[in-house]
Amino acid sequence: MELHQIRYFLAVAESENFTRAAERAHVSQPSLSQQVINLEKELGHKLFHRLGRRAVLTEAGATFLSRAKRILAEIDDAARELSDAPELDRRIVVGATPTVAPYLLPQLIGRCRTEFPRLLIHAREDFRTHLVRSVIEGELDLALTSLPVKDPRLSVEPIFKEPLLLVVGRQHPLAKRPSVTATDLAEHTFILLGDSSSLTLQVQRFCGDHAFEPKIGYRCSQVATVKELVSLGVGISILPQVCRVKDDRNSLVYKRMTGREPEREVAVIRHLLRYQSRGAEQFLGALREWLK
Amino acid sequence: MELHQIRYFLAVAESENFTRAAERAHVSQPSLSQQVINLEKELGHKLFHRLGRRAVLTEAGATFLSRAKRILAEIDDAARELSDAPELDRRIVVGATPTVAPYLLPQLIGRCRTEFPRLLIHAREDFRTHLVRSVIEGELDLALTSLPVKDPRLSVEPIFKEPLLLVVGRQHPLAKRPSVTATDLAEHTFILLGDSSSLTLQVQRFCGDHAFEPKIGYRCSQVATVKELVSLGVGISILPQVCRVKDDRNSLVYKRMTGREPEREVAVIRHLLRYQSRGAEQFLGALREWLK
DNA sequence: TGTAAACCATAGGCCCATCCTATGGAACTT
DNA sequence: AAGTTCCATAGGATGGGCCTATGGTTTACA
Numbered sequence: 001m002e003l004h005q006i007r008y009f010l011a012v013a014e015s016e017n018f019t020r021a022a023e024r025a026h027v028s029q030p031s032l033s034q035q036v037i038n039l040e041k042e043l044g045h046k047l048f049h050r051l052g053r054r055a056v057l058t059e060a061g062a063t064f065l066s067r068a069k070r071i072l073a074e075i076d077d078a079a080r081e082l083s084d085a086p087e088l089d090r091r092i093v094v095g096a097t098p099t100v101a102p103y104l105l106p107q108l109i110g111r112c113r114t115e116f117p118r119l120l121i122h123a124r125e126d127f128r129t130h131l132v133r134s135v136i137e138g139e140l141d142l143a144l145t146s147l148p149v150k151d152p153r154l155s156v157e158p159i160f161k162e163p164l165l166l167v168v169g170r171q172h173p174l175a176k177r178p179s180v181t182a183t184d185l186a187e188h189t190f191i192l193l194g195d196s197s198s199l200t201l202q203v204q205r206f207c208g209d210h211a212f213e214p215k216i217g218y219r220c221s222q223v224a225t226v227k228e229l230v231s232l233g234v235g236i237s238i239l240p241q242v243c244r245v246k247d248d249r250n251s252l253v254y255k256r257m258t259g260r261e262p263e264r265e266v267a268v269i270r271h272l273l274r275y276q277s278r279g280a281e282q283f284l285g286a287l288r289e290w291l292k
Numbered sequence: 293m294e295l296h297q298i299r300y301f302l303a304v305a306e307s308e309n310f311t312r313a314a315e316r317a318h319v320s321q322p323s324l325s326q327q328v329i330n331l332e333k334e335l336g337h338k339l340f341h342r343l344g345r346r347a348v349l350t351e352a353g354a355t356f357l358s359r360a361k362r363i364l365a366e367i368d369d370a371a372r373e374l375s376d377a378p379e380l381d382r383r384i385v386v387g388a389t390p391t392v393a394p395y396l397l398p399q400l401i402g403r404c405r406t407e408f409p410r411l412l413i414h415a416r417e418d419f420r421t422h423l424v425r426s427v428i429e430g431e432l433d434l435a436l437t438s439l440p441v442k443d444p445r446l447s448v449e450p451i452f453k454e455p456l457l458l459v460v461g462r463q464h465p466l467a468k469r470p471s472v473t474a475t476d477l478a479e480h481t482f483i484l485l486g487d488s489s490s491l492t493l494q495v496q497r498f499c500g501d502h503a504f505e506p507k508i509g510y511r512c513s514q515v516a517t518v519k520e521l522v523s524l525g526v527g528i529s530i531l532p533q534v535c536r537v538k539d540d541r542n543s544l545v546y547k548r549m550t551g552r553e554p555e556r557e558v559a560v561i562r563h564l565l566r567y568q569s570r571g572a573e574q575f576l577g578a579l580r581e582w583l584k
Numbered sequence: 585t586g587t588a589a590a591c592c593a594t595a596g597g598c599c600c601a602t603c604c605t606a607t608g609g610a611a612c613t614t
Numbered sequence: 615a616a617g618t619t620c621c622a623t624a625g626g627a628t629g630g631g632c633c634t635a636t637g638g639t640t641t642a643c644a
Contacts, residue, residue, distance in 0.1 A: 045380065083336050136343070
């Protein structure tokens with residue numbers, strides 16, 4: 001069964017006449033007749049009574065008619081939905097790590113909302129390795145994540161670099177120290193993110209570089225929880241600068257560390273082969289604009 | 293847009309791989325790729341992200357997918373509904389004249405109900421000329437009507453012949469006459485069916501043959517009404533023999549007329565070119581069987 | 585009733601769309 | 615770095631659908 005057969009069938013059913021149906025379908029009458037006959041053979045039923053003057057639907061024909069109409073209407077709908085659909089290509093799925101998402105995405109989404117009202121952004125928060133895999137698998141249009149990311153399939157566009165800061169509670173002994181070095185942290189208890197977190201890995205590597213293994217008191221999945229625990233004096237932590245917000249002032253102290261200061265670089269990653277939707281382009285445009 | 297394109301699209305969407313989709317669709321990979329590309333061009337959107345490892349639906353692709361599935365499912369349903377449908381071809385539309393329908397159709401339908409339980413009979417009552425036109429137009433599978441019917445497009449199969457009987461109320465002066473001739477009716481008032489009724493025409497012609505014009509008191513559209521009026525003594529009528537039923541005994545008297553007795557012949561008419569459905573065959577079979 | 589017109593099916597040839605194989609280039613895997 | 619996988623392109627082959635011509639019926643009309 002093919003669509004042109006159904007179209008021809010419908011033309012005959014509506015004009016009740018093969019010749020005029022052929023005109024309407026812009027084919028010759030023999031071609032149309034042949035296709036209707038083929039359709040009848042395939043379906044195993046005569047679809048029309050050929051009465052000479054008129055062609056009248058058989059019962060099978062009448063049964064098929066309603067379905068044929070619906071099928072053609074759906075074909076039509078599908079084509080139309082895609083062809084005049086400006087809001088299509090405007091839905092994107094963006095990933096970000098837990099240390100980026102809460103601090104960049106809200107503002108970014110806010111800008112997009114005013115600048116590109118039709119843009120629909122779906123955000124997903126996950127650890128870097130998961131984000132990388134999702135971008136490779138095509139599940140995400142793009143992701144905001146810390147470096148390093150090395151994969152030949154990915155486009156990596158760094159957007160900013162920032163120091164990692166020591167975070168302690170306001171009452172913590174380290175809070176009042178004029179300067180803190182890495183080795184000062186060896187005896188303290190750390191509050192870190194989950195095992196999959198790339199920040200946690202970086203902190204552990206940082207400590208290893210200074211010849212001590214961090215004592216880990218708690219693992220959380222959210223940055224907010226880390227801050228909460230640190231503010232209670234349960235331990236210390238190391239967080240990127242973007243995590244510092246005004247509301248922290250009363251309870252937390254962020255300190256740059258002297259010596260070889262740890263830092264991280266944040267980038268946008270995309271799949272090199274992925275078809276770039278308009279929505280993704282707009283989002284990237286807003287991001288670059290904002291960074292200036 | 294053609295169905296094979298949609299089938300190919302669906303195969304790719306489900307296998308996420310052009311090569312395997314081609315195998316599944318029993319075409320070569322280049323053919324399938326080409327058709328998907330054509331479809332994308334027609335729709336004006338890329339449907340897949342070609343990521344090398346996988347082919348992942350774009351947003352447009354995802355939108356189209358649900359529609360494509362439904363379309364193919366409906367195609368499938370339509371084909372299946374017609375191919376394994378024993379109850380199809382079992383619905384017939386039968387016409388009969390007012391002087392035939394109430395007396396033949398109920399019994400006939402009753403027989404069919406037991407003999408062919410799946411046969412669905414839709415009955416339509418109308419005058420002969422309308423029935424003839426409806427059969428020619430293909431609206432009726434067949435019709436039971438009185439003769440004459442002359443049309444080269446129709447098959448006419450006579451099924452029985454019967455006399456037309458004089459009908460009078462039990463109290464009517466003619467009721468006790470040992471014999472009645474046509475000319476005896478000249479002075480009486482007639483109750484007849486509508487102007488389009490072929491019986492009425494026949495009665496008028498019968499009277500004309502005997503050199504008088506019938507005085508028409510009332511015209512009704514139903515035989516039952518004629519009987520009712522006749523039984524009240526409002527007038528007399530002439531009806532075919534099949535119209536006589538047991539319940540009439542108390543109120544009506546049917547009398548054969550002497551001289552050249554009027555009669556009518558009832559036949560089944562069908563369109564010679566009409567595709568003969570199984571239902572129609574069964575109905576005719578039951579009719580012929582019953583007449584024996 | 586005979587003739588012209590309308591209608592649908594068949595026949596035969598043509599042609600373009602789709603199909604195929606072969607191949608290239610890019611990416612992924614080992 | 616080599617082999618494998620994957621999709622797109624190219625070019626030639628093929629067949630399904632299209633066309634014209636025509637025949638057989640039916641229908642309309644004079």
